């Protein structure tokens with residue numbers, strides 16, 4: 001087990017630990033260490049384990065390990081998929097916490113992908129004004145992105161993640177062996193966010209993914225370790241400097257997401273366009289916007305598109321309504337004074353936030369995205 005990275009946020013700092021195979025004594029020791037750092041966690045005797053039905057068997061193993069270490073545990077499994085990141089899903093967790101007689105010393109343990117992490121995290125942020133949250137991300141997307149940085153949320157039917165909070169975990173436990181059961185399509189979704197990290201911050205990471213597509217899709221441990229470790233470090237570096245997206249720095253993590261979140265919302269949560277695929281479509285569209293603005297030459301959008309295709313990710317969302325996609329963008333959280341903002345590349349490894357994309361330019365790029 002390696003301590004991968006410390007997310008340095010003063011008294012809310014936490015460790016991201018990476019292992020190739022969980023040893024439960026090590027997990028329990030790390031969990032206890034992390035609990036001791038928080039006032040509520042110091043007296044924690046109860047743990048609410050939140051998972052989804054696909055990941056439930058794995059979550060049960062962690063719940064059993066905690067029970068054998070004298071924690072009173074309760075496990076709740078939501079339906080898998082984006083549809084659970086909803087007000088109904090949140091109600092279900094709040095009801096379970098009430099039923100469990102959770103108090104402010106009860107810890108929420110999220111075991112699952114980004115949906116479980118965001119949903120359980122928002123339940124933890126809102127119950128009794130904030131419970132300690134520990135994350136065990138089990139999808140690649142959650143390991144490289146969503147378990148890091150404290151954004152927790154549910155969706156509104158019209159806007160992704162619009163009901164949410166910043167609520168940092170007290171610890172993150174990443175076990176690469178959990179990826180063995182992950183469906184290949186979900187593995188690809190995680191790689192989309194890795195490509196994003198390469199484009200916004202790290203040309204070496206981007207080129208590494210270009211060279212190791214087959215290894216990554218085959219779950220080669222060295223290739224996986226590299227992309228998970230680099231992604232966590234890169235994201236932690238951004239989050240420590242702009243935790244709440246106040247200075248604008250954190251917004252760079254939203255490359256591909258202005259278009260991505262809009263097409264995801266219009267396609268319908270729990271439909272056939274998971275987040276990672278929507279991000280791939282969004283990155284290709286936004287790289288093309290940068291080209292048409294003269295910010296980059298043709299090479300960068302071509303490489304982003306080629307890499308997404310090589311990874312088996314879609315780069316178009318044929319048949320979606322352009323009008324609905326435009327309307328969804330009006331609810332993007334980065335908007336200011338009614339203007340839609342984009343994170344666009346200047347070169348590989350460098351991006352800039354802009355609201356200077358004309359309606360005509362945006363429409364012409366989106367027409368290609370949605371063309372049947």
Ligand SMILES: NC(=O)c1ccc[n+]([C@@H]2O[C@H](COP(=O)([O-])OP(=O)(O)OC[C@H]3O[C@@H](n4cnc5c(N)ncnc54)[C@H](O)[C@@H]3O)[C@@H](O)[C@H]2O)c1
Nearest residue numbers: 054080081113114115138139141145146151178181182275
């Ligand atoms: N908070 C953030 O910073 C942040 C960052 C990126 C994405 N997100 C959010 O994350 C969500 C997407 O996360 P995701 O891609 O993990 O989707 P997900 O949570 O729906 O997981 C994808 C599927 O894989 C299954 N699964 C997960 N781990 C598994 C495993 N080890 N073995 C077998 N099956 C497994 C799940 O049950 C689910 O069916 C979106 O809601 C997105 O908005 C949040």
Ligand SMILES: O=C(O)C(=O)C[C@@H](O)[C@H](O)[C@H](O)COP(=O)(O)O
Nearest residue numbers: 145149151160161250253254257333
């Ligand atoms: O952590 C961030 O900040 C991100 O933007 C990471 C994104 O990959 C992630 O999808 C996040 O949930 C988007 O945040 P939002 O504020 O645009 O909802």
Ligand SMILES: [Zn+2]
Nearest residue numbers: 193257275279
């Ligand atoms: Zn994302």
